Amino acid sequence: MAKFEPVLLARIHKSDSASLKSYQTDGGYSRLKEFLSMAPADVTSIVKDSGLRGRGGAGFPTGLKWTFLPKDHPGPIYLAINADESEPGTFNNRYLMEKDPHQLIEGIILACHSIRSNKAYLYLRYEYGTSYRVLDAAIKECYAAGILGQNIKGTGFNLDIVLHRGAGAYICGEETGLIESLEGKRAWPRIKPPFPAIEGLFRKPTIVNNVETLCCVTQILYRGIEWFKSIGVQPDPGNPRDPGSYGPKLYCVSGHVNKPCCVELPLGVTARELIEEHAGGVWKGRKAKAVVPGGISMGFLSDKELDTKLDFAGPGKVGCLGLGTAAVVVIDDHTSMVDVLYNCCRFMSHESCGQCTPCREGTAWMTKILERIRSGSSRLEDLDLLMEVAGSMGIMPGTTICGLSDGAAWPVKNAISKFRGEFEDYIRGQRTTVTSAQKLMAVH
């Protein structure tokens, strides 16, 4: 296969890639006027026909989401950009915002034109201070150049973008949690329906899209549907419900590899290819024991599953929750899966918003049971107990409002079903791997 030329990340190595001048030199905003002169429905059709699926984790078809807005709504309609990238292992949106903010801004303008919105709120996690300053400068450049504000490029289209900083809560990445947070409340996800497209931010129709998704929108408008569909994985002919996995995707590879990286590749690359060809192999000459396919809430691939295609359908075929954010975390064979799972559960327990009892209590109890296992005083039945708790929480068993809970349960389900022997050995051997560093954090 010929080497894939990055598109979304094509400009990031230029020294001034974030400046308006540099973006325009490379052709950015050159056809904005033309696109803004198109009928909004035609832009939606292009995005819909491209097969673009949301890059934030759920993989919902973007164009289809846009069509859920009520027709002939008097407005306002809002676009909320989800830049609360918090899934452990994920940093692709940070690259896009810090290195090429105008690609994102152009995508925001195009999306707002398509959904007839004149106001976009970009919800940025607080930790991304550099992204904040880069985006703030880029937005100011756009206002000065008539690319944002009133009567953009003389087309009569108006758009304001507001940068809104979060305050360090994972749940704000859930779209209705994000909306609540933007409204100034605690970020408790809403019961759906109504879906945000009907009643979202400030009780108005709202579309929530991820940063990378909107960058793809820019590229699809400039390069066309055919280009986008020539990349990635075709729908499975045996599965009429599979919309395929088209387009380029940013994969983040981290953990026990020689060269952790963010790399853009066609959807459908395997975990093995990512590790060996792009991340310099597993570090210290070791082997991979387990690989997180798309952020910890997607679960784990075992060492036998490294040839799994990382497209929207691939991880699900081997028992993972999905592609998620395509954040690949490599775990070497010197690492205890008990320790890894404990880290995942502690994260989810810390970040559960506390609204639904099964999630609030379930994540806390799973963490406690793992603490017991790690302190060397557990029983083999604890593994069944963990599986029972994990099986009782989430949208899938129907006990919670949002999917954080499914994401909290999945690493437990995968780790215990795929690495049960290791957990049993650990319990039988009454080992303990609690470090003094972890004790330090346990008291706080």
Add this chain to the structure above:
Amino acid sequence: MSVLSEELREKIRAEFPKYPNKRAVTLPALHLVHDTLRAVSREAIVEIAELLELHPSEVHDTMTFYNFFKDEHHPLGKHRVWFCRSISCMLRGGEELLEKVCHKYGVHPGQTSPDGKITVEFAECLGACEGAPCILVDDVCHMDITPESAAALIDKL
């Protein structure tokens, strides 16, 4: 006497036109107050609520949901240093890094050094996993951190 200076109040009011209602300014206002005063006190909550035409309990509810904001009993030091403890950093020594730094500066996570210079915190994934272990100094990320480089960064503050 009010806790919020007129300058701070002006900055909060400047956020109003960006949103269709004042309640949405809760987080921006909390950030502005927290950055300046290094804590959001009870009195500050009441004054923010007055500005935003909310009940103080509504501001308090939002503020305490995010572990981010400190109250007057636990004010921030001059700088806040976050150590990532999530999976990618944990796999590359993030937890040990935090322990060594806490030991060196005589603090537990969440506490401020006796000289008031730094508040040390653990963080969940900072989104800089390609440079694990990483830390955030105020809101600037530093990657591939060792106990020595962390100390060098902190001592320069």
